[in-house]
Amino acid sequence: MKKDNDQTFEEIFKQNERRIYYQMQRLGIKDPSREFYTEGLYAMWMAYKKYQPDKGPLATYFNYTIRNRLIDLLRKKASTLEVEEKNRKEAVTQLTEGNYIRNSHTPYPLPNVPDILLEDPIQWRKLKSQLTENQWKWIYFHILGDMSVKDIAIQENTTVEAVKSWGKQVRKKLKRMSEVGSFNFFMD
Incomplete structure (x- = not known):
């Protein structure tokens, strides 16, 4: 054609x-x-x-x-x-891979505790026993997990100011314990 x-x-x-x-x-x-x-x-x-x-x-x-x-x-x-x-x-x-905390559609990796050197687990338990649940969360996530205060607030469904308050209370308790000499946590 x-x-x-x-x-x-x-x-x-x-x-x-x-x-x-x-x-x-x-x-x-x-x-x-x-x-x-x-x-x-x-x-x-x-x-x-x-x-x-x-x-x-x-x-x-x-x-x-x-x-x-x-x-x-x-x-x-x-x-x-x-x-x-x-x-x-x-x-x-x-x-879905690994350990995550999900809240507000934002994944936050949990700190890998075995990778953190816990030189004296007894001291960590002693510290935890003297803190409130929220104060321990501040230690666990902010100090050990290196999460920002804002991320912790989102994860725990609270305000940034509340998380900062937990940190202030922890620092006060640690200072008191070190002054009394009853807690030698961060010393080698």
């Missing part, structure tokens, strides 16, 4: 529209959004514009162009899906 200057693209399209569906069916493409059909139509238009009669029949050129454009779109979609799946898996891994 040669390109006839008297035939418009609309006429040629009506005669060859089935080629798009045929190539989609051969490639096993389900197209509820008609994205692949549109790509096939565009491929047919480009083939119509670029067709050179001395290079072969128009029908063959349509088939070749439509098929290759559909394959390119399939590859692009598969690549995009791969990247999205990889990113999704990475996000899930970051949220």
Whole structure:
């Protein structure tokens, strides 16, 4: 079939529209959004514009162009899906791997206590026994876990001022204990 200057693209399209569906069916493409059909139509238009009669029949050129454009779109979609799946898996891994405290949709890693050198566990227990629960949280998260006061406040669902207050109370108790000499916690 040669390109006839008297035939418009609309006429040629009506005669060859089935080629798009045929190539989609051969490639096993389900197209509820008609994205692949549109790509096939565009491929047919480009083939119509670029067709050179001395290079072969128009029908063959349509088939070749439509098929290759559909394959390119399939590859692009598969690549995009791969990247999205990889990113999704990475996000899930970051949220679920290891020990985390979740509050307000923000993960906070728990300090890895075995990595902290506890030279005298008895002293740590003694300190914990003399502190309130919130004061110990300040020691555990701020001193041992190196979390900011703001992050602790978010995690514990309280104000920054409350967390600062816990820290002040801990420092007062430590100062008192060191003055009395009953607690030699930070000394070597």
